[in-house]
Amino acid sequence: MPLFGTETEYGIAVEGRGAADLVSESRALVRAYRGAVASPWFYRGEDPRNDMRGFHVDRLAQDPEDAKFDVAHKPLPVEEERADRVLVNGARLYNDHGHPEYSTPECASIFDLVTHDKAGERIVLDCAKARMEVEGVGRVDIYKNNTDFHGSSYGTHENYLVARATPFPDLLSGLLPFFSTRIIYAGAGKVGSESGGGNAHYQLSQRADFFTEDASVDTLYRRPLVNTRDEPHADARIWRRLHVICGDANMSEFATALKIGTTYLVTSLLDQGWKPPVTLRNPVQAIKSISQDETYRWLAEIAGGGTMPAVDIQRTYLQAAKERFSGRGPDTDWTLRNWEETLDGLERNPLALSDRLDWVAKRSLLSDYIESAGTNWKDGALASFDLAYSNIDPDEGLYYALEQSGEMIRVTDDASIAAARTEAPQNTRAAIRGQLVEKFAGNIAVIGWSRAVLRDSDESWLVDLEDYITPDDVRPVLAGLKSAADLRQFIDCYRSGEK
Amino acid sequence: MPGIDDDRATRPTGPADPLKKEGDETGPSRPDVQRPDRNDLLKRMQRVDPDQARKYRQRSGE
Numbered sequence: 001m002p003l004f005g006t007e008t009e010y011g012i013a014v015e016g017r018g019a020a021d022l023v024s025e026s027r028a029l030v031r032a033y034r035g036a037v038a039s040p041w042f043y044r045g046e047d048p049r050n051d052m053r054g055f056h057v058d059r060l061a062q063d064p065e066d067a068k069f070d071v072a073h074k075p076l077p078v079e080e081e082r083a084d085r086v087l088v089n090g091a092r093l094y095n096d097h098g099h100p101e102y103s104t105p106e107c108a109s110i111f112d113l114v115t116h117d118k119a120g121e122r123i124v125l126d127c128a129k130a131r132m133e134v135e136g137v138g139r140v141d142i143y144k145n146n147t148d149f150h151g152s153s154y155g156t157h158e159n160y161l162v163a164r165a166t167p168f169p170d171l172l173s174g175l176l177p178f179f180s181t182r183i184i185y186a187g188a189g190k191v192g193s194e195s196g197g198g199n200a201h202y203q204l205s206q207r208a209d210f211f212t213e214d215a216s217v218d219t220l221y222r223r224p225l226v227n228t229r230d231e232p233h234a235d236a237r238i239w240r241r242l243h244v245i246c247g248d249a250n251m252s253e254f255a256t257a258l259k260i261g262t263t264y265l266v267t268s269l270l271d272q273g274w275k276p277p278v279t280l281r282n283p284v285q286a287i288k289s290i291s292q293d294e295t296y297r298w299l300a301e302i303a304g305g306g307t308m309p310a311v312d313i314q315r316t317y318l319q320a321a322k323e324r325f326s327g328r329g330p331d332t333d334w335t336l337r338n339w340e341e342t343l344d345g346l347e348r349n350p351l352a353l354s355d356r357l358d359w360v361a362k363r364s365l366l367s368d369y370i371e372s373a374g375t376n377w378k379d380g381a382l383a384s385f386d387l388a389y390s391n392i393d394p395d396e397g398l399y400y401a402l403e404q405s406g407e408m409i410r411v412t413d414d415a416s417i418a419a420a421r422t423e424a425p426q427n428t429r430a431a432i433r434g435q436l437v438e439k440f441a442g443n444i445a446v447i448g449w450s451r452a453v454l455r456d457s458d459e460s461w462l463v464d465l466e467d468y469i470t471p472d473d474v475r476p477v478l479a480g481l482k483s484a485a486d487l488r489q490f491i492d493c494y495r496s497g498e499k
Numbered sequence: 500m501p502g503i504d505d506d507r508a509t510r511p512t513g514p515a516d517p518l519k520k521e522g523d524e525t526g527p528s529r530p531d532v533q534r535p536d537r538n539d540l541l542k543r544m545q546r547v548d549p550d551q552a553r554k555y556r557q558r559s560g561e
């Protein structure tokens with residue numbers, strides 16, 4: 001069942017403010033959102049310390065360097081600290097530890113997801129502009145990247161609904177070779193290395209330097225390739241939510257679509273019991289060495305001895321997906337075709353893919369600068385151009401200059417992105433959530449991914465969306481919600497078809 | 500199933516290589532742009548503070 005979404009933690013730079021101020025700045029930016037919203041978030045029942053391996057940890061690891069910023073600040077209640085907003089398009093906008101975070105609504109199509117991912121950029125940018133133009137703060141720049149180039153990383157997460165029946169050890173062994181190698185097309189590119197990660201001048205991935213574990217429930221420190229957080233936001237007896245934290249923030253629409261499309265197909269393979277014919281000797285070492293391999297041979301060490309090119313490891317997944325899923329639908333066929341063409345291109349001449357892959361596009365403009373300025377890859381300005389590539393302002397960002405000059409392949413369009421700012425995908429439960437916000441925001445006591453509590457006078461009702469997974473699940477209650485003249489009429493409709 | 504140790508000596512070398520912007524003619528096709536106008540890109544690059552990354556500090560996130 002295709003159901004996925006992304007969560008983007010944006011980098012934020014505010015004139016005259018430092019890292020210690022970013023929690024309050026991020027919170028203020030979220031609060032500057034001007035559209036209709038509902039809050040607070042339904043935190044009860046959420047538990048990020050629940051591990052898919054069958055245990056629960058007492059606490060999550062914290063970065064000791066980062067924790068120093070918190071010493072001088074008295075913690076606020078979580079609702080105030082995070083300033084959650086649920087938007088009419090079903091998305092969530094909030095402050096996550098000093099980063100404005102936009103979580104897309106659940107999508108059932110990779111193209112919808114790309115569109116909503118881009119809508120998130122526009123929404124966060126408008127919040128930044130409101131801070132500057134309405135609230136009078138200094139210049140605010142927002143970056144869709146994953147590093148501050150000084151050892152602090154922040155995430156761009158993906159979520160996929162997968163079957164609980166797939167044993168976790170099979171999920172883990174099936175994902176590790178894929179995650180360690182998909183950076184050859186999904187990497188966003190980065191100038192330099194961090195966290196003692198090596199000496200590369202330019203590497204494929206923003207995030208590769210920051211992983212130390214194959215699998216773990218942690219996300220802030222000692223980060224894993226496979227996050228074991230067990231928080232399905234759906235019926236836990238049937239579903240897992242695969243929470244992917246090892247990906248980069250992509251500006252390229254094509255790269256986002258390919259990253260999501262391929263990963264979804266891999267989860268589908270694993271749900272069918274397929275197992276990859278390759279095991280990496282050390283997946284964490286593999287993602288780092290592939291990311292930093294400036295020869296672009298991308299050899300990974302295989303368990304039992306020998307090496308295998310990342311392209312060929314990806315081909316084992318592609319081949320299995322082609323055999324099982326060809327002709328299944330437009331998303332699948334687009335993904336299979338472009339996966340194969342991209343791997344062929346990476347094998348033939350990776351630098352020819354600058355119209356679709358972020359790491360190649362960024363490398364292209366940096367290389368042009370080096371050539372025209374007569375400098376080299378050690379030039380300190382390159383990291384600033386890297387950062388500017390991910391500036392989400394279409395009038396400032398270097399990625400957007402490439403897009404506007406027609407150099408980047410697009411898979412969505414500006415009109416669809418504009419519409420997605422206020423409209424959820426109509427075939428997922430996000431449409432119900434968005435309609436609740438649009439019609440009954442004043443009646444919402446709390447709201448989350450899978451539940452909302454509505455109130456009217458002395459009465460309250462729980463709307464439970466855990467079982468609204470397929471378009472057929474969603475359609476009747478969404479129709480009832482849209483036609484309901486008032487809250488009680490909607491509640492009657494919801495109860496008549498309650499799942 | 501591809502062979503193990505299938506080293507590809509024909510791959511381009513690292514960042515010291517100048518970019519071959521038009522790439523391999525048999526590779527994936529580019530957008531239909533005859534001569535991309537890079538004036539705007541160059542103007543934007545000139546506006547970038549070369550020290551911006553050095554000054555950029557973030558909280559560690561997820």
